[in-house]
Amino acid sequence: MKFATILLAIAIAFSATAASATSLSVDLRPAAENPTAPQMGDHLSFHSVIGNEGDTPINALVAWISLVQIDKGKEQPVDLEDWSAHKAVTTTSVPPHGTIQSDWPMRLIQAGHYRVVVSAVSRDGTRLVASPFVDFTVRQKPVVESQRVLPVALGIPMLIGVGMLWRRRRH
Amino acid sequence: MLIEIVGLRLALGGNPILHDVHLSLHEGEIYGLLGPNGAGKSTTIAAALGLLQPDAGQVRVLGKDPSVSAHEIYGALGVLPEQNGFYDWMSAEEYLAFFAALHGRHPGPSEMQQLAAAVGLAPRPRQAIGTYSLGMRQRLGLARALIAEPTVLVLDEPTNGLDPRGRREIHDILLGLAGRGVGILLCTHLLDDVDRLCRRVGIIVEGRTVTEGAIADLVRNEHRQVRFRLRLAGEPPSELAKDGHVSVVAHEGDWWIVDLDPAATPEAAWRELMFRGWPIAEIARESGGLEDLYLALTERRRHDRNFPDRPQGIR
């Protein structure tokens, strides 16, 4: 009898978590106003919708954004520290059939091909739920242009050199 | 009195440099400050200029204590220091205008040219001082010292680096200034300069004034006969061993070696000899006078421990 009670409890618990996991959905899309060919320094925004498709509330939900560089040979996760101050959302409860909408702004720091994804977990959940990927490419913007640096780097010493020659002639 | 130093004692970094220095400069006088290297001449001048604070004794310049009223004194003071540096990138005109402005004066171009010409300096308007020869720099330093029309001039080796003609020109300038009442403290190693310019001298040895007074008096007191070499155009009227203030020591062809009585001035003695019929064609100093006095006093100080501390000629 006691053994049957334990088996029943495990079954109920398993069915409850499985239900909460599968009832959570995450959708991610780029904002409509995003530039079509962004370059370094531009701002992009992504819109996520986290929905509870189940009949029970989802408690203590955490969702966060991840960025991965997918350039060939440079595949690596990107530290968002310098890209965005908005890295995660939390909520105490998502009601049945309710949704939470979030915007994820970021400033494009470095050129390359990137993939962004929003992931979510709840306290009672057992699986990570991830959004579809959104890929984007950041064009290189020259930050130190030789066209500007060279004239200055060569011109100013030359200017002083001319001054020295003029003074030397006087001496 | 323009400068008065009495019993000056001064130490630098705990090392006593001056023990007992006396000096007095009057209006219209050129005073020669003499002494061997390291005797304390420059330190004495620095104290007189208020750059160094005396430990004891009294220093008065224009009646004021230079360590207290330095800037009042500096307005009436012209100085040519021993180490005489310039702003080499300036022209002489710019340089003199700069120092004139610091003295609150704004001389016009003609006044500036007059000053430059007075010291024998004819600056090209755009020529940088860095291109100047040692002699030209010395003249420029003198022009700077004169820019404020000073009452007192302190000159450290003013004829350094000058050729004989240049020296003579500077001598004439200094004599002219003294004639107009400017008191000049002349610090030099060139005894010829002192002989020609100064009536009174002070000799410092090892931080003490060992003698001060009129050159003629000091030479006479020390019984330093001055020996001259005279070339005669013919025979003297007599072969006397002593004629007036002159004693004949030797006779070598046309040249006669004579000692001059310390009490006599050379000019008066030669005049007297020529009056008596000596056909003097050339005169050259052989030894004696200030040079002998200087050598004797500085040498004596070095060797004689019992040399009197109290300077001669000072009462």
Add this chain to the structure above:
Amino acid sequence: MTATSLIARKESGELLLSLRGLAWLMAVAVSLSLFGLLLVSNTELSLLDNAQVVYDMVGIVTALGGLLSLVVGIDAVAGERERGSLVPLLLTPVSRDAILAGKLGGVAIAWAVMYVLALPYLWAVGSTGQNLIQGMLVLAVVGSPVVLGFGFFGMILGSRLTSARAGLFTGLITLIASASPLLLGPSLRQSAIGRAFDAVNPFSAAVNAYDAVIIDSQTIASQWPHIAVAAVWIGLLLWLARSAFRRIAR
């Protein structure tokens, strides 16, 4: 024109019209040029690197400015003394304070010249990045007192030490020690001794202010603790310079 402004103008002439001063400016310009050319060769810099470049350039300008001010400060006293041009100046009827003020003015003009010289370099390496104008401003507000302080320090050394060479050596050691935040990694600066050194070191104050304004986009006004350290530094050195200059004998 007052005696102070006359002397300040003369001092600036030493920098801008003498071969010696122009050679110093040339050395500074060549150093900045080398740094700029080094950056041109790196084509894969991120935006963050760009802010870092402005930060680095501002730091280098401060270090070179400190060096130039130090040399100008030492030369204004010990150099002039060795060339024999100091005593004639001291013997003019101008107070020591006025002469000192003129010479300090010369140091300020030297820094102003160097600041103007550095602006094209900052523009060249940082105009596409972030916080360039703020970088220029924080250099003026926090960097200037630090740089001028080194000039005043040079004048103290020039007044107290007998030779310009000894002054230069002592000054360089101090400048290198003070500018060590540019050389040391953040980890070393986080130690107890590093933090204590940072708290009193004017160069650290400047570097920390640059970091906050250029990299972290904070306001210059929020950097008042660093500005206060720089102000105390320059005030202290001004007082010491005045005391040392009054004691110059020859």
